[in-house]
Amino acid sequence: MQDINQIKDQICDVCHKMWQLGWVAANDGNVSVRLEDGTFLATPTGISKSFITPDKLVRINDKGEVLEGAPGYKPSSEIKMHLRCYRERPDVGGVVHAHPPTATGYAVAGKSLDEYSMIETVIAIGSIPLTPYGTPSTDEVPEAITPYLQEHDVLLLQNHGALTVGADLITAYYRMETLELYAKISLTAHLLGGAKEIPMNQIDKLMDLRKNYYKVTGRHPGYKKYNNPNS
Ligand code: 13P
Numbered sequence: 001m002q003d004i005n006q007i008k009d010q011i012c013d014v015c016h017k018m019w020q021l022g023w024v025a026a027n028d029g030n031v032s033v034r035l036e037d038g039t040f041l042a043t044p045t046g047i048s049k050s051f052i053t054p055d056k057l058v059r060i061n062d063k064g065e066v067l068e069g070a071p072g073y074k075p076s077s078e079i080k081m082h083l084r085c086y087r088e089r090p091d092v093g094g095v096v097h098a099h100p101p102t103a104t105g106y107a108v109a110g111k112s113l114d115e116y117s118m119i120e121t122v123i124a125i126g127s128i129p130l131t132p133y134g135t136p137s138t139d140e141v142p143e144a145i146t147p148y149l150q151e152h153d154v155l156l157l158q159n160h161g162a163l164t165v166g167a168d169l170i171t172a173y174y175r176m177e178t179l180e181l182y183a184k185i186s187l188t189a190h191l192l193g194g195a196k197e198i199p200m201n202q203i204d205k206l207m208d209l210r211k212n213y214y215k216v217t218g219r220h221p222g223y224k225k226y227n228n229p230n231s
Contacts, residue, residue, distance in 0.1 A: 002036045007169070008054035011041060014096065014173045015049035023098040023180065024049050028161075030076035033169050034086050034093045038062065042082065044073040062087070077137040084142035085165050088149045091218070094169030099161035100180035102187055106130070107156040113179070113186060117195035121182040122206045125154045125175050126220025128182075133158040153218040154179050167217045175218075 011031050018024050018031075029049050032042040040060050043052055058069035064079045076082070082095045106113055112130035116122050129148050134140030134157070145163065148155055154175050155163045162179055166172030189195035198206070210216045 004035070004041075005054065007033055007035070007041060008057055010169055011043065011057060012052050012054055014169060015043060015052040017173070018096075018098050018176075019048065019050040021100070021180075023100040023176070025099070029096075029098040030078050030082070031097075031169070032076070032079070032082040032095050035059075039067060040083070040086070042075040042079055044069070045075065045077045078141065080137070080139060081141045081145065081163065084146060085149060085163075088146060089165060089219075091167060092165040092172075094166050094172040096164045096166075096169070096172045096176050097161060098176055100176060100183070102183035103156060103162045103179050104160075105187070106183055107161060108159055110158065112156060113183060115186065115195050116198045116203050117189065118182060118185060119198065119206055121178060122198065122203060123210045123214055123216060124178045125182075126152070128152070128154050128156055128179065130156045130158055134160075136160065151219060153220050165218070171217060 011033060014031055018029055023029065027046050027048055030043045032040050034040055041057050042060055043049070044056050044058055047056060055070055056073055058073050058075045059067045060075050060079065061067055062083060064075060064083060066075065078097055081097065085092050085095045107130060110130065113128040116127070129152055131148050132144045134144040145155055153165050157163055162176060164172045164175035164179065166175055186195060
């Protein structure tokens with residue numbers, strides 16, 4: 001049986017960490033969790049993640065309708081993006097959206113992070129595609145991410161930020177940490193003359209480690225060919 005208060009505390013903790021890490025400014029970012037009964041807890045729209053407290057979270061159904069929430073609090077304006085992740089991925093229990101500056105720099109520059117150059121990142125999150133531009137809060141964003149969700153747990157959103165999913169909220173949050181660190185390392189490698197990619201036969205071995213040794217949950221291909229769903 002889930003302890004809802006513990007999950008609310010976890011959401012608040014993640015929100016506070018995101019703000020402290022400088023991944024969000026003002027009201028940026030949003031977080032949600034799927035509950036056992038098929039409803040969802042989400043951060044409210046228009047509130048700094050530094051000020052989120054359990055009483056400000058809203059409980060919604062799969063249409064985004066509010067089931068429980070303090071007067072005046074509505075779910076995140078990006079809730080359609082979160083709900084699409086849950087709809088497309090029954091294995092997903094938590095979703096995090098933020099604007100970590102280095103990863104978002106890649107998204108703003110129109111660059112994906114699909115180089116397989118660091119073993120931890122290959123094992124933890126695999127290839128990171130750049131999804132097409134979408135107007136925030138509209139159906140354009142869920143439509144833009146849907147083709148990528150079956151094969152990826154971490155997405156860069158063109159000119160916007162990053163999105164991570166996980167079997168639970170902490171896994172989704174850790175993936176955002178891994179993404180931002182990898183973005184910083186990639187940028188440093190670029191300044192030093194460019195990353196040296198890991199050969200494909202070595203990536204196969206890392207994939208096996210992922211399955212057998214690390215027991216990493218989630219989905220990711222670890223191969224560039226999956227990066228473009230149309231290829
Ligand atoms: P909300 O405050 O509505 O969650 O929006 C923040 C944001 O980052 C939009 O992309």
